[in-house]
Structure formats: structure tokens, C-alpha cells
Amino acid sequence: MSAEQGSSKVLTLAESESAPHALDALGPIDEGPALVATPAPEVPETAALDTRTLSRSLFLRLAVLDEDSPERAYVRDTLIELNLPLVRYAAARFRSRNEPMEDIVQVGTIGLIKAIDRFDCERGVEFPTFAMPTVVGEIKRFFRDTSWSVRVPRRLQELRLALTKAGDELSQKLDRSPTVSELAAVLGVSEEDVVDGLAVGNAYTASSLDSPAPEDDGGEGSLADRLGYEDTALEGVEYRESLKPLLAKLPPRERRIIMLRFFANMTQSQIGEEVGISQMHVSRLLTRTLAQLREGLISD
Known part of the structure; x- marks a missing residue:
């Protein structure tokens, strides 16, 4: 039987019953020739029958039953019914969500069934402690799979x-x-x-x-x-197009110095030799002209 399957055959247990009497209602163990049954621990009849004690007794019985045994399915369904309050407790943490509580409990029950199928009571861990992460994880997975990736009204x-x-x-x-x-x-x-x-x-x-x-x-x-990528050359084209009318307004010498410096990639010394002025003079002209161009771009 898969984790998602359940059965309508559920044993209803009253709290006034003792553990031995409740287990007797499940019928005899179907033992194979090579299978040795591990007796379930007896609980004193004077003690109150709580869920954890009964669950442990049922898990011990479940461990010795054959996989295809009808008795095993019966015990398994009883464990599911017995631990449904654990699912409702976990589901209550998500009551603020828009999903119906009935759907959340149903999804949490799937997690409970998975936990029951994997639980080993010999490890010394209480079943609620073992099952809670699986139940909550199943509910969270449900919300993740049914939620909108982008917030929509x-x-x-x-x-x-x-x-x-x-x-x-x-x-x-x-x-x-x-x-x-x-x-x-x-x-x-x-x-x-x-x-x-x-x-x-x-x-x-x-x-x-x-x-x-x-x-x-x-x-x-x-x-x-x-996906496209950022082309830095496009930014340069935008700057040049914005500078064209400003460059046209510059005196011929300043415009030539700008062209030689930024379009021909010449040094200030090379520009000085080309124009016939000192490198220091080129530096002063560049500083003044660039300030004018910057001011023109900002004002536009």
C-alpha cells in the first residue's frame, strides 16, 4: 500500500480501554514459518491509555506483520487515525493562508502516512518528534507548488x-x-x-x-x-551623439585638441607637437574645454 493510500478500516479506540484489550481487537498476528513475533509490551490496566503508549504498541505489532497481511493494513490505518491530531496541530500553523484548512489537513495526512511507513520505534525517538518535520514539510511543499511565483492581485x-x-x-x-x-x-x-x-x-x-x-x-x-548583455559601446554612441552639437560650437583649435585626445587617443605631448603648442598649454585647454562640455551636457 502506498503512502498516499488510506483505508476506511479504522479501529476506534476508547480511552477507557486498556492496551491489551485494544490490541486483542486487532485479531491474531499472521506469522509465517520463519517469522518470530515480538510481543508488544503490556501496559498496566490501572494506567491511563495515552496516544503515545498505544502508538508504540501498534508500531511494535506493525513491525512483525507481513507486508501484504490484512492485519498489517488494519494496524497501519489505526495508527493513521490515532495520530491525526498531530496533523491538525501542524495544519493550524498555516491557518492564515488562503487555502481551505481541509486541504491543508489532507496534505499533512500524506506526510503522516509517509512518517508511519518510515518510523522505527527501536531508535528511541518518540513518533510525534519524528513525524512533525515530515508533516510540516509536506504542507510547505504543497504551498510552494500551488503559490504564485510573482505576486498577482x-x-x-x-x-x-x-x-x-x-x-x-x-x-x-x-x-x-x-x-x-x-x-x-x-x-x-x-x-x-x-x-x-x-x-x-x-x-x-x-x-x-x-x-x-x-x-x-x-x-x-x-x-x-x-538574454541580452550590456554593450558598453552603445553608451559611447549615446555620449558622442549628445556631444556633437556642443563640439560644433567649440573654437577650431579646442575642437581639434578634443578629437585628437579622445578619438585619436594621442597623448598631450603628441597633441602639442601636432598643434604647435606646449604640453602644459594643451593640458590647460583640455581642462577648460572639458568643463565647458560637461556644463553643456548637464544644462541640456
């Missing part, structure tokens, strides 16, 4: 659900996919709202940049390989 989330239902019904009725106008008419909303509701479906799940590229885009590499 509640109105659009509800609209998307309505569109999905209406789309399925219209597809069966029309034998084709419904149009935006048909969906809008059925739901009584505008076509713009329908488009928005259909678009928010992309926010339900987020694709990893390491995931393969779509087949219609070549199907090679990852999504990250399709």
Missing part, C-alpha cells in the same frame, strides 16, 4: 480560475478554443480583463534561467543564453 487570481473553467466548458461546447470576446460575454467582463486574466497565468510559475531554451527558438542552450 487577488482579483486577477480569481479571474484566471473563472477563465480556466469557462474556457474548458466553451471548448467542449464549441469544439474549439473560445475567443476573447466569447469568454468576456460568458463571464460578463471586458475583453481587456480577459486578456489580463489570461496573461497572469505566466506569473503562476517562474522558469529557471538554467532551463532549456524553447524548441521554437532553436532549442539549444539555456534561457540565460538568450
